[in-house]
Amino acid sequence: MQTLFGPPPESKPGLLDRFKKAMKSTRETLVTRVENLVQGKKEIDASVLEELEEILLGADVGMTTTQEVLDAVRLRVSRGQMSNSEDLKEVIKAELQRILESTENREISTANPPVVILVVGVNGTGKTTTIGKLAHLLSSQNKKVLLCAGDTFRAAAAEQLGIWGERTGCEVIHQKPGADPSAVLFDALTAAKSRNYDYVIADTAGRLHTKVNLMAELEKLRRTSDRVIPGSPHEVLLVMDATTGQNGLQQARLFTERSGVTGIVLTKLDGTAKGGVVLAIARELKLPIRYAGIGEQKDDLVAFDANRFIESLFS
Amino acid sequence: MFENLTGKLQQVFKKLRGEGKLTEENMSEVLRDIRMALLEADVNLQVVKQFTDQVRAKALGQDVLNSFSPAQQVIKIVRDELVELLGGSSSKLKFTSQSPTVIFLVGLQGAGKTTTVGKLARWLSKGGHHPLLVSVDVYRPAAREQLAVVAKDIGLPVFSDPSSNSPMDLAVAARNYARSKGHDVLLVDTAGRLHVDETLMTELVQLQSQLQPAEILFVADAMTGQDAIRSAEEFHRKLALTGVILTKLDGDARGGAALSIRNVTGQPIKFVGIGEKYDNLEIFHPDRMASRILGMGDMLTLIEKAGEVVSREQAEDMQRKLRQDGFSLEDFSEQIRQARKMGPLSQILSMLPSIGPFQAMKASDIDDRELVRVEAMISSMTLREKSSPQIINGSRRKRIARGSGTSVQEVNQLLKQFDQVRKMMRGAGARALLKRQMGKMKLPAMSQ
Numbered sequence: 001m002q003t004l005f006g007p008p009p010e011s012k013p014g015l016l017d018r019f020k021k022a023m024k025s026t027r028e029t030l031v032t033r034v035e036n037l038v039q040g041k042k043e044i045d046a047s048v049l050e051e052l053e054e055i056l057l058g059a060d061v062g063m064t065t066t067q068e069v070l071d072a073v074r075l076r077v078s079r080g081q082m083s084n085s086e087d088l089k090e091v092i093k094a095e096l097q098r099i100l101e102s103t104e105n106r107e108i109s110t111a112n113p114p115v116v117i118l119v120v121g122v123n124g125t126g127k128t129t130t131i132g133k134l135a136h137l138l139s140s141q142n143k144k145v146l147l148c149a150g151d152t153f154r155a156a157a158a159e160q161l162g163i164w165g166e167r168t169g170c171e172v173i174h175q176k177p178g179a180d181p182s183a184v185l186f187d188a189l190t191a192a193k194s195r196n197y198d199y200v201i202a203d204t205a206g207r208l209h210t211k212v213n214l215m216a217e218l219e220k221l222r223r224t225s226d227r228v229i230p231g232s233p234h235e236v237l238l239v240m241d242a243t244t245g246q247n248g249l250q251q252a253r254l255f256t257e258r259s260g261v262t263g264i265v266l267t268k269l270d271g272t273a274k275g276g277v278v279l280a281i282a283r284e285l286k287l288p289i290r291y292a293g294i295g296e297q298k299d300d301l302v303a304f305d306a307n308r309f310i311e312s313l314f315s
Numbered sequence: 316m317f318e319n320l321t322g323k324l325q326q327v328f329k330k331l332r333g334e335g336k337l338t339e340e341n342m343s344e345v346l347r348d349i350r351m352a353l354l355e356a357d358v359n360l361q362v363v364k365q366f367t368d369q370v371r372a373k374a375l376g377q378d379v380l381n382s383f384s385p386a387q388q389v390i391k392i393v394r395d396e397l398v399e400l401l402g403g404s405s406s407k408l409k410f411t412s413q414s415p416t417v418i419f420l421v422g423l424q425g426a427g428k429t430t431t432v433g434k435l436a437r438w439l440s441k442g443g444h445h446p447l448l449v450s451v452d453v454y455r456p457a458a459r460e461q462l463a464v465v466a467k468d469i470g471l472p473v474f475s476d477p478s479s480n481s482p483m484d485l486a487v488a489a490r491n492y493a494r495s496k497g498h499d500v501l502l503v504d505t506a507g508r509l510h511v512d513e514t515l516m517t518e519l520v521q522l523q524s525q526l527q528p529a530e531i532l533f534v535a536d537a538m539t540g541q542d543a544i545r546s547a548e549e550f551h552r553k554l555a556l557t558g559v560i561l562t563k564l565d566g567d568a569r570g571g572a573a574l575s576i577r578n579v580t581g582q583p584i585k586f587v588g589i590g591e592k593y594d595n596l597e598i599f600h601p602d603r604m605a606s607r608i609l610g611m612g613d614m615l616t617l618i619e620k621a622g623e624v625v626s627r628e629q630a631e632d633m634q635r636k637l638r639q640d641g642f643s644l645e646d647f648s649e650q651i652r653q654a655r656k657m658g659p660l661s662q663i664l665s666m667l668p669s670i671g672p673f674q675a676m677k678a679s680d681i682d683d684r685e686l687v688r689v690e691a692m693i694s695s696m697t698l699r700e701k702s703s704p705q706i707i708n709g710s711r712r713k714r715i716a717r718g719s720g721t722s723v724q725e726v727n728q729l730l731k732q733f734d735q736v737r738k739m740m741r742g743a744g745a746r747a748l749l750k751r752q753m754g755k756m757k758l759p760a761m762s763q
Contacts, residue, residue, distance in 0.1 A: 124425025245357030245540025
């Protein structure tokens, strides 16, 4: 997998297991139900497809994507290419994989540090926590990471990031509450340039994608970043909560439109929520899912890999 | 592109229009569409099934009334069912006879508990209560600092003890403190937790048995998808929730999770969070919500709001002017000021039915700052220009643009639109006033 930050840390023992464990709920319900569904039913008929539809919809995959997968299945059935459960599983797997792999995972040059990462999303998805984990991931690769407390709106947001800075040994640039986020970013980028940091990770205030002026603020942040370090931000990560339903697609659309999202971080996968909406997002917006948040500790962030994701669904 | 239940259902009902009768056949198509619409709006699959079954049973069992078209009849049934599912009439908070009344706010991470504690505290304090706030979130970094800042912002007391890291000790100490200081309500902000986290769920159960809260309110994000049913069910099973607060309803995700959570817990949705300010908490009105879902718009709330900011005399004066065609740019600017007092335009817009003149207007297209530019342009005009805009020639336009920091093009557009509005209003009755006012808000820069 090509990520901005190189391959996932292989040295970490049992990473795959932890990822699998986090995905267990998704796997159990989705795969077991598909298996239950097809067992004892050699022939694939309309009721099987209907139940399959419900399974996908129940995982927040959404109507359009679900229909697309079902259409592929129907096509195979009508051509007589598929008649039993094994085939059905393979077709679903291939379809989901095709969707996740159709994303544009563009390569980003890290040749001229600092690399600027802007972290955006609606309120309460876990932006600050994700930044803490990301800072940990990067500094464990011996990178010099500077954190930018760009959320000057929410109460104690800078303090929260400050604690993550302490935990991960990264310096945090912040200003007074209510300061212009662009000014904080300007400070952070200037400091990062003069002091040779490898990465700057900028936090932003959570905002609903429907608030025009708050979205315009993100455009301003982009402009500021580009002015201080031309070509930046190099990566704009949209943090999405796995519990999010179909509104996630609209979030992704508008955040991409206004802030140029380059990838998704799917958080809170350690619950029972499936995060199936990322399939809809990958399908429509071709946005790659870069990381998965699987807990509250600093090492609970793992590289999200389409293959591994599908494998863990179907293993 | 329809993004919400309102639009979806309207599409559905459009299909019904023109149909003479409600038959098994067209019902099943309609029900399929309703099912799709509800699913797209994140209503849980099981709830959708139950809902469509109920609608089917009611619709088919009913006599066809001559006074209703089949479409109206289905709309009525769907609406009634929705109101019922959403919980009948709105419900209030319970208070214990022994002070302080303890209220827990619980929920998943990031649902908006801390912000909601602030909003609820302000709401209680406005209602004559003296709430004390306490955060027992010892896990998330700076969670307690966040509540302290919130409390400071709203000017209400918060109990804190940085030396303690035990939620139980903190909660008990806060209750004792509240008792000694005469606070009648204690609002407890708990840590966000996953419903599958046994340790943290047990901690909540222990807190509950120790503090005997009168209310355990489940704070849920309106954007939640299918999983809403699982988390709500689990929280309810462990804690016996007494109510729900739905947050982030000011976005464009609406309804789905509300229906699911209400259905699975059986507990009323008591409040909704509709913005980032501490005043942005409203009592939940099932009937209004159902109307909104059905595209009838939340006109009741809008009318209430309009009543708050526009006096009767002002409204009558405006109507007289409209009839006599004496509507000037000065009046235009006054109307804008009044409209702005009602809150952000996107919020007002979301209360209007998404049909007719409002159909094409999306909340995301509206920027309140456009109004500021219009006001600036009008303020840069002389009194004579305001009352007779036809005298505004090229050099005046240049001056106005310079004075307001806009461009001549923008001034042109404003004048053109004002002219159109005036024409449109000529002869318009009083009832159309509000509508026209909203129609007018398609402002110069938006059409660029």
